[in-house]
Amino acid sequence: MPAEPERKPSEKSRLMTLLGGAILGTLSLATPLVLAALGETVVQRAGVVNVGLEGMMLIGAFAAFVGTEMSASLPGHIAGNSPNPYIGLIAAALAGVCVALLFALFVVKLTANQVVVGVVVNLMALGLTGTLLRTLPRPEGGFLNTQALPQILFSLNLLTPIAFLAVPAVWWWLFRTRRGLELRACGEQPTAAEASGIPVLRRRTAAILFGGGMAGLAGAFLSVGDVPTFQEGMSAGRGFIALAIVTSGRWNPWGCLAAALVFGFMDRLQIQGQAMGLHLPHDLLLAAPYVATLLILTLGSGWSQSPASLGRPYRRV
Amino acid sequence: MSERPEPMSETAPAPADVDSPTLPTSPKRSFAGIVRGLLVAAAYLLGFVLLLMLTFVVLRIPPLVALHSLWTGAFGDARSGHLPAFSDTLIETTPLLLTSLGVVVSWRAGLFSIGGEGQLLVGALAATALAKYGTNLPAPLLTLLMIVSAGAAGGLWGALAGWLRVRRNVQEVISTIMLNYVAKFLVSWLVLGVLQEHTYHNPQSESLPNALLFTRLLPRQWSDNSQTSLHLGVPLAFVFVPVIALLLFRTKFGFALRVMGQNPDAARTAKFPVDRMRVQAMALSGALCGLAGVIELLGSATGSLPASAFSPGWGYTAVPVALLGGLTPMGALFSALFFGALTQGCRNLSQFQDVPTVLIYLVQAMAVLAVVGARAWNARRTGKEAE
Numbered sequence: 001m002p003a004e005p006e007r008k009p010s011e012k013s014r015l016m017t018l019l020g021g022a023i024l025g026t027l028s029l030a031t032p033l034v035l036a037a038l039g040e041t042v043v044q045r046a047g048v049v050n051v052g053l054e055g056m057m058l059i060g061a062f063a064a065f066v067g068t069e070m071s072a073s074l075p076g077h078i079a080g081n082s083p084n085p086y087i088g089l090i091a092a093a094l095a096g097v098c099v100a101l102l103f104a105l106f107v108v109k110l111t112a113n114q115v116v117v118g119v120v121v122n123l124m125a126l127g128l129t130g131t132l133l134r135t136l137p138r139p140e141g142g143f144l145n146t147q148a149l150p151q152i153l154f155s156l157n158l159l160t161p162i163a164f165l166a167v168p169a170v171w172w173w174l175f176r177t178r179r180g181l182e183l184r185a186c187g188e189q190p191t192a193a194e195a196s197g198i199p200v201l202r203r204r205t206a207a208i209l210f211g212g213g214m215a216g217l218a219g220a221f222l223s224v225g226d227v228p229t230f231q232e233g234m235s236a237g238r239g240f241i242a243l244a245i246v247t248s249g250r251w252n253p254w255g256c257l258a259a260a261l262v263f264g265f266m267d268r269l270q271i272q273g274q275a276m277g278l279h280l281p282h283d284l285l286l287a288a289p290y291v292a293t294l295l296i297l298t299l300g301s302g303w304s305q306s307p308a309s310l311g312r313p314y315r316r317v
Numbered sequence: 318m319s320e321r322p323e324p325m326s327e328t329a330p331a332p333a334d335v336d337s338p339t340l341p342t343s344p345k346r347s348f349a350g351i352v353r354g355l356l357v358a359a360a361y362l363l364g365f366v367l368l369l370m371l372t373f374v375v376l377r378i379p380p381l382v383a384l385h386s387l388w389t390g391a392f393g394d395a396r397s398g399h400l401p402a403f404s405d406t407l408i409e410t411t412p413l414l415l416t417s418l419g420v421v422v423s424w425r426a427g428l429f430s431i432g433g434e435g436q437l438l439v440g441a442l443a444a445t446a447l448a449k450y451g452t453n454l455p456a457p458l459l460t461l462l463m464i465v466s467a468g469a470a471g472g473l474w475g476a477l478a479g480w481l482r483v484r485r486n487v488q489e490v491i492s493t494i495m496l497n498y499v500a501k502f503l504v505s506w507l508v509l510g511v512l513q514e515h516t517y518h519n520p521q522s523e524s525l526p527n528a529l530l531f532t533r534l535l536p537r538q539w540s541d542n543s544q545t546s547l548h549l550g551v552p553l554a555f556v557f558v559p560v561i562a563l564l565l566f567r568t569k570f571g572f573a574l575r576v577m578g579q580n581p582d583a584a585r586t587a588k589f590p591v592d593r594m595r596v597q598a599m600a601l602s603g604a605l606c607g608l609a610g611v612i613e614l615l616g617s618a619t620g621s622l623p624a625s626a627f628s629p630g631w632g633y634t635a636v637p638v639a640l641l642g643g644l645t646p647m648g649a650l651f652s653a654l655f656f657g658a659l660t661q662g663c664r665n666l667s668q669f670q671d672v673p674t675v676l677i678y679l680v681q682a683m684a685v686l687a688v689v690g691a692r693a694w695n696a697r698r699t700g701k702e703a704e
Contacts, residue, residue: 049490051431106686110693115429115490117689119636120682127679131376134671232675240494247491283509287502290495297487304486311429311488 096216471607
């Protein structure tokens, strides 16, 4: 990233600008994917498939938007009398946790089918945000707008370092701590885990709540990140890409990071290509995450590393 | 229900895990059974109406006015006639019905596919491609071939997920989601590429000649000389309700499929070809969804496939629809009709009140959660009593 524009833009500096833009763009596009995929990795390691990731992100995005707007009316010493996107972040994480609580109630407590509840969460998020959107005061021109998160590192906001620092943190927790081991046991052999004194249901619930909070933050990146606005259905399939990332990253935070960066780069390439008028087959680039995941699953032994009890409800006997 | 000791690779979670054991495994035939079923359906309906009214109250819309508006949107009124509105409702029901029948087939087999969306899209895509390159065929034959090719394409798309499950042990939940998106981008790539209409102005495929499209069934005289939308594809779709019901509950294959869904180990012990049946179930499920795609295409006014937003998510909505229907074909029919009517009604309502049509998703979600929750609660309670 060039610190300041040179007086005579040479070929080299233009290249550097392009490269810097590509790197920052990739990091930025990968941020929500990393956040959501890390949360889902923990959830799936505990043995639960959360297909409702997309909906949780959407609700997070909405909550971040509304939270930021409403923070202006909080007492001055909290938010400074103006829309504060950090309040929005907190709102998004809380909203994600709330939806996750509902998900956990059905999936863990009532042992309902995880796929059903996930699909329902997605429908509910679409309906809820779309309906509530009508109740928001609309400015003249009808374009919803709010305060964006400040850029703290070049053009990146706080969420990007959070996301990338969370990768080693989650990896360390999952694979180097006792709690992490216990959580993975809940996803592999819940009966054995319970027998050795691990409260499987409580651990699964905690994992789901963590996943919800992360999905909420990922959603916040969409509504108060680069483009501070909210649109109906703005998560636009990113929750499903995050699912693809968890699978192709083989339920490992580092794998998720690699997959998220690759897919973020492809997305960036697609956007850049369109901006520069290149005739890239951008639909094919958009399909890349899904095709890549399918190929990994088809050609490699991709699925063999999945948690053994993934997707199966656990009932205490 | 106890935890099965085998690893995931060996068994699928049976639908018995999905719903309560009270889920009917075959259609009830006794009079008392029918009465009981009707009572339960009436109770659900009443619950839905209350839920809707509550939602309207929260949104500060007079609930009775809104309900009336929903009703006239779905079934018409004396002034504008009942036929146009009701035929629109049936049109809205059709793709939901076929995709949810697909869900019934795969979920009964213990395969939690949510790939209806992608299968529907590839079905419509295959038919569109055939229409472009098969223009020298006579119209009725080409229409028939389009329908067959859509079923085949959807079936292949489904079978792919089945194959991944059987050979690579990939859970169909994940693979079908991936395939949905691959299908979505495949459609937009091809429709904006080789299949685009000849002027290259609109992001859609060529309009089809009227001879290829489904004929409208009702004569104009029946509805004040205006054309009602009901087309041949609607009865064609409805035929699959008894077909799938017979297949699932009156044939050996259907029995084996349901046994496999309840308990794959039992199916293996009984020497059922579990692997082959899994692929077959996914293929059949996909074929139904592919048919939904082509029927929607051939029932539309122009028959051209848009590059995006061809389906408002029927393939996903199909899961709650099928589930509310208790995973039976007849149940799916009533459930699809109900949500078709609700969608059509909500469209009418949104013209008069500031209500988005996505409100239906919210209502649908709450309804499914209520039903799933009640069933799961029941199962827990009875499970505890049994012990």
